[in-house]
Amino acid sequence: MTVIGRKRGGADVPQGKRRLIEAGLRLAARGRALSSLGLRELGREAALNPNTFYRHFDDIDQLGVAAIEEVTAKLRMGLQQVRRGALTHADATRGSAEYFLEFVRRNPEAFLVGAREIHSGSPAIRSALRRVMDEIAAEITDDLRARGFAPTTDRALLLEVGTAIVDLMFHRSPEYLEHPSRRRAIVDRWVRLARILLIGVANAGDTADRDSPPKRRNSLE
Amino acid sequence: MTVIGRKRGGADVPQGKRRLIEAGLRLAARGRALSSLGLRELGREAALNPNTFYRHFDDIDQLGVAAIEEVTAKLRMGLQQVRRGALTHADATRGSAEYFLEFVRRNPEAFLVGAREIHSGSPAIRSALRRVMDEIAAEITDDLRARGFAPTTDRALLLEVGTAIVDLMFHRSPEYLEHPSRRRAIVDRWVRLARILLIGVANAGDTADRDSPPKRRNSLE
DNA sequence: TGTACATCAGTGAACGCGCGTTCACTGATGTAC
DNA sequence: TGTACATCAGTGAACGCGCGTTCACTGATGTAC
Numbered sequence: 001m002t003v004i005g006r007k008r009g010g011a012d013v014p015q016g017k018r019r020l021i022e023a024g025l026r027l028a029a030r031g032r033a034l035s036s037l038g039l040r041e042l043g044r045e046a047a048l049n050p051n052t053f054y055r056h057f058d059d060i061d062q063l064g065v066a067a068i069e070e071v072t073a074k075l076r077m078g079l080q081q082v083r084r085g086a087l088t089h090a091d092a093t094r095g096s097a098e099y100f101l102e103f104v105r106r107n108p109e110a111f112l113v114g115a116r117e118i119h120s121g122s123p124a125i126r127s128a129l130r131r132v133m134d135e136i137a138a139e140i141t142d143d144l145r146a147r148g149f150a151p152t153t154d155r156a157l158l159l160e161v162g163t164a165i166v167d168l169m170f171h172r173s174p175e176y177l178e179h180p181s182r183r184r185a186i187v188d189r190w191v192r193l194a195r196i197l198l199i200g201v202a203n204a205g206d207t208a209d210r211d212s213p214p215k216r217r218n219s220l221e
Numbered sequence: 222m223t224v225i226g227r228k229r230g231g232a233d234v235p236q237g238k239r240r241l242i243e244a245g246l247r248l249a250a251r252g253r254a255l256s257s258l259g260l261r262e263l264g265r266e267a268a269l270n271p272n273t274f275y276r277h278f279d280d281i282d283q284l285g286v287a288a289i290e291e292v293t294a295k296l297r298m299g300l301q302q303v304r305r306g307a308l309t310h311a312d313a314t315r316g317s318a319e320y321f322l323e324f325v326r327r328n329p330e331a332f333l334v335g336a337r338e339i340h341s342g343s344p345a346i347r348s349a350l351r352r353v354m355d356e357i358a359a360e361i362t363d364d365l366r367a368r369g370f371a372p373t374t375d376r377a378l379l380l381e382v383g384t385a386i387v388d389l390m391f392h393r394s395p396e397y398l399e400h401p402s403r404r405r406a407i408v409d410r411w412v413r414l415a416r417i418l419l420i421g422v423a424n425a426g427d428t429a430d431r432d433s434p435p436k437r438r439n440s441l442e
Numbered sequence: 443t444g445t446a447c448a449t450c451a452g453t454g455a456a457c458g459c460g461c462g463t464t465c466a467c468t469g470a471t472g473t474a475c
Numbered sequence: 476t477g478t479a480c481a482t483c484a485g486t487g488a489a490c491g492c493g494c495g496t497t498c499a500c501t502g503a504t505g506t507a508c
Binding site: 235236237238269270272273276277 | 483484485486487
Binding site: 259260261262271272274275 | 460461462463464
């Protein structure tokens, strides 16, 4: 009641702004860079007057940042949901891969854009994306720890491995989305690599800072 | 002498075409997608008449493909050169990382564009990039083999690990280029991850197709 | 409860500019005989 | 060796179109008193 500058009872983001953001994601998912979208093009896609854009943004980069923040918020929420159900019964490696993929499948559009903008976008866009990726990596790491995996290994090292797993999956996810027939093989490969990384870190944790070549440790060969 | 359609005694690529390609790389390295470059803009950057473009290309995508093929050819050549010198004396892991980085440092422009276009570009661009990356991975794999690393491990699995290493380095290379002060730390991280992958594959090669969780194998913990 | 005012999302017309593209041209190099 | 012709990279002027941006407007919602 005494809140100032907050109109329309709680609907924080105006409809037109939402539609422009969604239009941006839709267009960018077709293969275009977010920053290369025209603002008349956006207006058309959103079925809005071209200059409605200026009510909400100063330029397209600003819309890009807003769009990515939508995406990452969505991802973070989706992850929380899926995680509770999927992770209770399954081995950690395959479980991690699959909850990630469930999200990818459910948000192909957002994901194609995200995977693309991680290297292209403005600093703001990139840091928003890195933030979620690091968050997922941290979740994987904590999950492993909670399951008693490699208890003597340095947590920082485990986190690096988690980050590597996320990076590998993230960068290959467009391939996953674009070739449904190869999905099985791609997932198998992810699982294999994740397992190798985990075996590696469990066996190498205590020598990771030394300079001896890895072949010295092939005791099982 | 009897070659038809081959004029000007061997100078295959006309000067203007070269200048346009180089202008494209230069502009794209500043952060723009190759496909978003204007062709008048290219003409300006190349100090050429705008429509000289049409002498050599039908559209900007075609220039993009030509540019990427230049880059990858350069990379392939650079790799061969650097490799001979660098790989004869050094442990395989660090050596591999460093010859890669030497190339990155010497061709920052081409590399920033490459890392960006791997997810954005046209199918032709992407497959050209994947080709070099797979080639590098194969070189790493063969190198490991030649050094007698993990002789009983399936070559295909070793190749997957090599590919993962290349992917990780490739995707993080813009970060490497953009933050000179963090270079040491980034390289150290690459080396650590590569070593973990190699230890992992050496220890896990024979169980990679089974479903047992990795923690069962922590015999060294 | 009513009235007057403020705020703000969205509209429609209009601007000037740079863009992609086409055209007919020039001049240099290579080829035929 | 000379002459006539073909090829092709690069030029300069011109076109019409769509773009980003500005402006003054409308109409709905919220606020003051």
